[in-house]
Amino acid sequence: MRIRASIATIAMVALVAAAGTRTPSAAEDKTLTIGVLGPLSGGAASYGVELVRGAEMKADEINKAGGLKVGGDVYKIKLVSYDHKALAADAATAANKLVFQDKVKYIIGNAVGATCNAVQTVTEPEKVLFSFVCWGTSNLGPDKPYSFRAMLSQWEVAEPFYRWVKEKHPHVKRVAVISPNDTSGKDTNTAVVKALKGLGFEVVADEYYERGTKDFYPILTKLLASKPDMLDVAAAPAGEGGLILKQARELGFKGAKGWTAGTNPFTIIGVAGKEAAEGVWSPTNINVKSDFVSATVRRFGEEYEKRYKEVPGVIAVANYAAFDVITKAMQDARSLETDKVLTALTQKPFDTVWGKLVLGGKDTYGIDRQFLYPMVISEIRDGKVVDIAQVLPSALKK
Amino acid sequence: MSIELLVQALLNGFGLAMVYVLVALGLTLIFSILEIINFAHGEFYMLGGYVTYYAYALFGLNYFATLALAILTVGIAGVVAERLIFHDLRGKALNAFIVSLGLLWVMQAGAQLAFGVLDKPVPSAFSGVVRLVGLVISVERLVVSLSAIVLIVALYLFLRLSRPGRAMRAVAQDPDAAALQGVNIDAVSALGFGVGCALAGGAGGLLAPVFAVSPAMGALPVVKAFIIIIVGGMGSLPGAVLGGLLLGGVEGLGALFMGSAAVSILGFAMVIVVLLVRPRGLVGGA
Amino acid sequence: MEPRQWEAATPAVGIALITLAVGALPLVTRDSYYLDVATTILMNLTLTMSFRLQVSTGQINMAHISFMGIGAYTSALLVTRVGLSFWATLWIGALVAALLAVPIGSVALRVSGPYYFLITFAFSEVVRLFFNNFFEGLFGGPSGLVGIPKPGRLFGLIFDGKLALYWLMAVIGVVVVVALVRLDYSRFGLTADAIRQADLVVETLGVNVFRFKLTTFVLGSFVAGLAGVFFVHYRQVLHSSDFGLEPMVLLVVFTVIGGTGSVWGPVVGTILMTIASELLRELHHYEILVFGAVLILTMLFAPEGLVALPAAARRVLRKLRARATEPAGVGLAP
Secondary structure, eight states: OHHHHHHHHHHHHHHHHHHTTTTOGGTTTTTEEEEEEOOOTTTTHHHHHHHHHHHHHHHHHHHTTOOOEEEEEEEEEEOOOOOOOTOHHHHHHHHHHHIIOOOOOEEOOOOSSHHHHHHHHHTTTTTTTTEEEEGGGSSSTTTTEEEEESSSSHHHHHHHHHHHHHOOOOOOOOOOOEEEEHHHHHHHHHHHHHHHHHHHHHEEEEEETTTTOOOOOHHHHHHHHTOOSEOOOOOOOOHHHHHHHHHHHTOOSSEEOOOOTOOHHHHHHHHHHHHHTTEEEEOOOOOTTTSSSSSHHHHHHHHHHHHHHOOOOHHHHHHHHHHHHHHHHHHTTSSSSSSHHHHHHSSOOOTTTEEEEEEEEEHHHSSSSSEEEEEEEEEEEEEEEEEEEEEEOGGGOO | HHHHHHHHHHHHHTTHHOOOOOOOHHHHHHHHSSSOOOHHHHHHHHHHHHIIIIIIIOOOHHHHHHHHHHHHHHHHHHHHHHIIGGGGGGHHHHHHHHHHHHHHHHOOOHHHHHHHHOOOOOOOOOOOOOEEEEEEEEEHHHHHHHHHHHOOOOHHHHHSSSSHHHHHHHHHHOOHHHHHTOOHHHHHHHHOOOOOOOHHHHHHHHHHHHHOOTTTTTTHHHHHHHHHHHHHTTHHHHHHHHHHHHHHHHEEEEEEEHHHHHHHHHHHHHHHHHHHHOOSSSSOOO | OOOGGTTOHHHHHHHHHHHHHHHHHHHOOOOOHHHHHHHHHHHHHHHHHHHHHHHTTOOOOTHHHHHHHHHHHHHOOOOIIOOOOHHHHHHHHHHHHHHHHHHHHHHTTTSTTHHHHHHHHHHHHHHHHHHHSSSSSHHHHHGGOOOOOOOBBTTTTOSHHHHHHHHHHHHHHHHHHHHHHHHSSSSHHHHHHHHHHHHHHHTTOOOOHHHHHHHHHHHHHHHHHHHHHHHHHOOOOOOOOSSHHHHHHHHHHHHHOOTTTTTTHHHHHHHHHHHHHHHHHHGGHHHHHHHHHHHHHHHHHHHOOGGHHHHHHHHHHHHHHHTTTTOOOSSSSO
């Protein structure tokens, strides 16, 4: 018995001591270690994996070009990514490891609402710059000056999107909204419903489903009975959104379709099938193969597909752009200090794969920490994504 | 709320219930023969889905041939898993729990690394819908349900009439007596595990065109399978069928009246009630 | 189950060693990350030891983590809405968990074995879904609760920093370990073990098995509630994923890999497996794959848990030595 407890104790102390003598790699000169967090396993893995890939693509690009030149120094970028499995407690521990062990001052990329809050309890007190795609409203605020959202959220997107619908498609009066039952789903529906009501639409259904659901017949039967003109799959991820559209069509739905929080149009077209995906409007999709995107985006898409054998969704692009913007801000600030980079970020617009990008959102969040860029409304026609309108955020209209 | 709506709701629930029953039957078969609960069961379902994706969607093999391939491949995978990992764990429920959990993670993470993380669609072999007196059911789901029923009947006949099937039943009833009668327990365990996994693989193959495939697709069916076998009774084939219909009906109707979280709670409430009132399950006797 | 005669003499030594290790850690490192991992280990330890308390009577309570959640929500709400101090809600939260454990346990204990496992699993999902989806104004819905304050002052001591919180959890943890170890080595532990092996027999000996099991259930839930209160004021964020199937399953893994046969099993299992999983983080997206493989291999090669390995090793050595000293003709020369 003595032996058992001794083994346990000695093992613990030894491992801790041994690990403690490890040289943290970021302490070396000329390496900039940047952290990426996300769910890399389980049902939400597509988000985390896309975040890591987007960051990798930009980091490799910078390194291949000789490194990141900041002030008089040149840095090689090293990425450290951890899997938090969509668990808030795990995210906090992973963030602790990034900040205190790997000594990162920048975490670029995280997804899943509750985990962002958990990470922020670590990053904010340590002045670590934290950029994420989480969609919870409580994720941004004046009490969290080091936190950013790198992707347009439902709060930026819902109102202009439905304003466009009202203008261009006045026959749409009754809208049904459905999202998964989690933070982003809840916030998305809230934002969408608020926008709809403000614009005079009738909200005939405001529904939630458990993440992981594949059979939507039961919930669709109820939803379609209220005879909506438009079905918005809101915050549903591409796979589930596609299933909702496919099954809605089987059940006889022939109305307009929207995807307010669209991520990967190719997946949704694949899963829903061409006919069911026909006519889906989305204000957040990015189609890296479209004729309307810049050559940079198309190149990004091609290289991504070559490297990872899958087409990138908007999250990969968002993190690629975030990485781009933040490293550019470092160069503008001529410093790696987060306070200086923060100032540089809020000072002027940046040129990115999205087009012109600026930080804004003070009206909604109390502080300018939301990435704003041209919102592109697209429609799926004959299995292809076609960009049909561009809406500039007011901050970019000057 | 019209009668039409209620009946459609019931139909929705029943629509794919038989496929979940297949998954449940696989789980309960393994439980009866090896006395362990395989938590990685959903991953064999997922494997069947990916075999279907590669053989049917990418390679272009005939749908029913693909189904047979999925059943066979996953069955063999099951036998391998049993020989390598599970055969020493007979009756050791807690250890089997941990091991199958480990297997779940290995298989799911492995699938993600091997097949990619995005949902992969599988084209439907059958399209169109059938409309009868205002009710709708898709042809695809109809074919899938009928195929599942065929497989369930095939399983029933196999267990009843074939030698290996009867050996399995003997081991499930009383392994010591079966051993005394000359039944090779090892062989039956391996075969039983294989057949159980094959059933899950078949279900995965059937649902692949309906729901697309993804590495984590096995999580939900396995929860449904648990609810089904508890309600119906562990070790009972007719019990599983009854449990499946009951769960399907409850979920279908429930969705009309309450939110999705409440419907999930309803499923678990059913489990609690059955375990308290009739722990052996509605038809159970094993 | 391993015979425990030779263990009987030294629970005190084990406790002393643990206390020493816990106390010595801050001398070895002040790194925030290591303190965080150590605090997490201590939290998990209280959970696994109280889980194992129930396992010792044969109950695999899959709702154990739900009581951690109940303690957490109770304290979070009382502190943020009613303005109570953490030092009060620590006990109130644990008590609420224990009180709710009475009806839930009474219902669950009407069945046993795999059915008990399944019914507690069903309960845990109901609890999680309840906190995740109902009374959003109170529980925060799918977004959970944020901005929960750290523990307030006590006798002028501030509990803001990682080190102070580590000490707090260390005290709670050591107290729990001491209490549960002593309980296990007492008559209570013998009764529990007897019940696990043959509860009908024990019933005939005059023990009210149901009441005994319920007591362990409630006691275990009380400790889980304590852990939950600390958890929520340490992390300052509470989400239903924190007490769902995934963390519960990890508790079971830690306990079983350590070895359910001994009260020290959870100690070994929790410490080693938490450290292992933190080390595996380095593998980034291979983490889960390797972790799963580790589970399979450990269970196959140490089916009675890591805690039983030294004894198993000794047995093997004894056999080898015996064979080596065999006389005449067979085997090796001495």
